[in-house]
Amino acid sequence: MPLVTVRNLHKAFGDHVVLTDVNLDVAEGSVTVLIGPSGSGKTTLLRCLNGLSHPQRGLVTIGDVTVDYSSHPNRRELAALRAQSGMVFQAHHLFPHRTALENLTEGPIHAQKEPVASARARGHALLEQVGLSDKADAYPSELSGGQQQRVGIARALALRPRLILFDEPTSALDPETVGDVLTVMRDLADQGWTMVVVTHEIRFAEQVADHVAFLDGGLIVEEGTPRQVLTEPCEVRTRQFLRRVLDPLSRVPDQGRP
Amino acid sequence: MDASTWELLLHAVGPLLLGAIVGTIPLAVLSFVAGLVIALAVALARLSPVKVLRRFAGGYISVIRGTPLLVQLYIIFFALPSLGVVIDPFPSAVIAFSMNVGGYAAEAIRGSILAVPRGQWEAASTVGLSYATTLRRVVLPQALRVAVPPLSNTFISLVKDTSLASSIMVTELLRRAQEIAAPSYEFLALYSLAAVIYWVICTALSFAQQRLEQRLGRYVTT
Ligand SMILES: Nc1ncnc2c1ncn2[C@@H]1O[C@H](COP(=O)(O)OP(=O)(O)OP(=O)(O)O)[C@@H](O)[C@H]1O
Numbered sequence: 329m330p331l332v333t334v335r336n337l338h339k340a341f342g343d344h345v346v347l348t349d350v351n352l353d354v355a356e357g358s359v360t361v362l363i364g365p366s367g368s369g370k371t372t373l374l375r376c377l378n379g380l381s382h383p384q385r386g387l388v389t390i391g392d393v394t395v396d397y398s399s400h401p402n403r404r405e406l407a408a409l410r411a412q413s414g415m416v417f418q419a420h421h422l423f424p425h426r427t428a429l430e431n432l433t434e435g436p437i438h439a440q441k442e443p444v445a446s447a448r449a450r451g452h453a454l455l456e457q458v459g460l461s462d463k464a465d466a467y468p469s470e471l472s473g474g475q476q477q478r479v480g481i482a483r484a485l486a487l488r489p490r491l492i493l494f495d496e497p498t499s500a501l502d503p504e505t506v507g508d509v510l511t512v513m514r515d516l517a518d519q520g521w522t523m524v525v526v527t528h529e530i531r532f533a534e535q536v537a538d539h540v541a542f543l544d545g546g547l548i549v550e551e552g553t554p555r556q557v558l559t560e561p562c563e564v565r566t567r568q569f570l571r572r573v574l575d576p577l578s579r580v581p582d583q584g585r586p
Numbered sequence: 587m588d589a590s591t592w593e594l595l596l597h598a599v600g601p602l603l604l605g606a607i608v609g610t611i612p613l614a615v616l617s618f619v620a621g622l623v624i625a626l627a628v629a630l631a632r633l634s635p636v637k638v639l640r641r642f643a644g645g646y647i648s649v650i651r652g653t654p655l656l657v658q659l660y661i662i663f664f665a666l667p668s669l670g671v672v673i674d675p676f677p678s679a680v681i682a683f684s685m686n687v688g689g690y691a692a693e694a695i696r697g698s699i700l701a702v703p704r705g706q707w708e709a710a711s712t713v714g715l716s717y718a719t720t721l722r723r724v725v726l727p728q729a730l731r732v733a734v735p736p737l738s739n740t741f742i743s744l745v746k747d748t749s750l751a752s753s754i755m756v757t758e759l760l761r762r763a764q765e766i767a768a769p770s771y772e773f774l775a776l777y778s779l780a781a782v783i784y785w786v787i788c789t790a791l792s793f794a795q796q797r798l799e800q801r802l803g804r805y806v807t808t
């Protein structure tokens with residue numbers, strides 16, 4: 329049985345339909361990469377997995393928690409769903425008034441009621457894991473973009489979630505720090521973490537993903553192994569998208585023009 | 587000014603300072619603290635998804651800001667007794683001033699909460715924090731930095747407004763000056779002395795405000 333199942337997800341902002349009917353399975357211990365054009369609803373889909381976004385319809389199951397969005401889940405049901413995952417944001421959203429270590433221990437101590445000493449010990453170990461053992465007492469504003477994002481990843485790990493959601497974790501970074509963050513993510517994949525990753529890093533998807541889903545027009549247009557979707561895509565839209573991402577200067581001819 | 591005026595002033599400094607210390611300052615501090623609690627509640631009600639709460643808070647702010655503080659004070663001290671509610675001068679003043687601060691500071695607090703990026707709320711909720719914990723540990727500490735300048739101004743205005751309490755027989759700074767001035771007719775000297783003391787207190791507070799703002803600005807992210 330998959331760890332995550334998404335069924336018939338439908339989300340509109342006003343009369344702007346973003347997800348029409350999305351279905352997705354995520355196997356435990358697998359890395360799923362979501363790709364798709366800007367505005368195709370990747371972020372929205374990810375946020376439906378932890379209740380930050382409230383779709384009008386659809387069923388999301390993670391582990392033994394199921395939320396049926398059509399029945400207006402209350403705050404407690406959404407919190408139970410949210411507790412299943414950790415999230416890494418594009419803009420990291422670290423707490424600016426707390427040190428790196430305090431960012432990591434905030435959830436464990438103040439939500440999960442873990443004893444302070446054990447949370448801090450785990451926090452130090454996690455900072456070491458992401459290569460920042462010397463930055464425990466630094467404030468986010470004192471860290472580089474790549475370091476901030478690695479703290480963001482460690483903060484998600486500190487919650488000991490069933491899976492981790494990544495929303496374009498490297499899109500806001502300087503090119504030379506992207507590699508540090510992707511390396512940490514690849515290590516997590518090797519350790520068996522279940523991950524759902526929205527990214528435009530096609531090379532990362534090829535090397536690390538077990539499953540790739542291409543989202544366009546409110547639907548998952550094509551999904552499968554990285555080889556199926558990225559190397560030998562069946563759909564025209566997938567091919568066009570990949571061409572644009574891999575070679576941004578190549579112009580796809582407009583329809584009706586030679 | 588002749589020698590007897592100086593003599594009177596010299597003897598008045600002590601009682602006036604005492605009036606500031608046992609009257610003006612406690613009145614301002616108590617009212618401000620209680621006022622901030624009211625203001626936070628009103629601000630949160632204004633931000634609530636529940637329409638009734640938003641309406642109620644909006645109405646409260648409108649009434650407080652749309653009526654003179656002196657009238658609010660009179661209603662509590664002179665008008666409530668006709669409904670059988672009799673409150674002593676000092677507590678009456680604390681109630682009136684704190685309700686007034688509650689109305690004025692609510693908008694400043696609401697604005698400062700809105701100034702905290704949405705992402706902070708979302709990050710807090712993904713690490714599992716409840717609404718109350720998010721407010722206490724994530725949002726309000728960051729909002730404070732934005733709120734300090736307007737709230738300091740509210741406090742400094744409040745220190746000056748406490749002089750209105752002299753009209754309901756609270757023995758604070760201005761009331762002391764009146765009591766000494768009346769028999770001697772030395773209004774100019776005593777009210778000037780009172781003005782100087784208010785000025786010194788407010789200037790000291792402005793200075794403290796600047797120090798506080800510098801301290802709170804330390805961890806600002808870009
Ligand atoms: N809060 C919102 N209110 C209104 N419309 C929104 C909101 N959030 C997203 N949208 C719209 O929903 C659509 C999908 O947005 P989403 O952020 O999920 O796309 P995305 O695939 O993540 O794009 P990108 O690659 O640019 O991050 C967009 O058209 C966007 O304008």
Ligand SMILES: [Mg+2]
Pocket residue numbers: 370371372495496
């Ligand atoms: Mg997005």
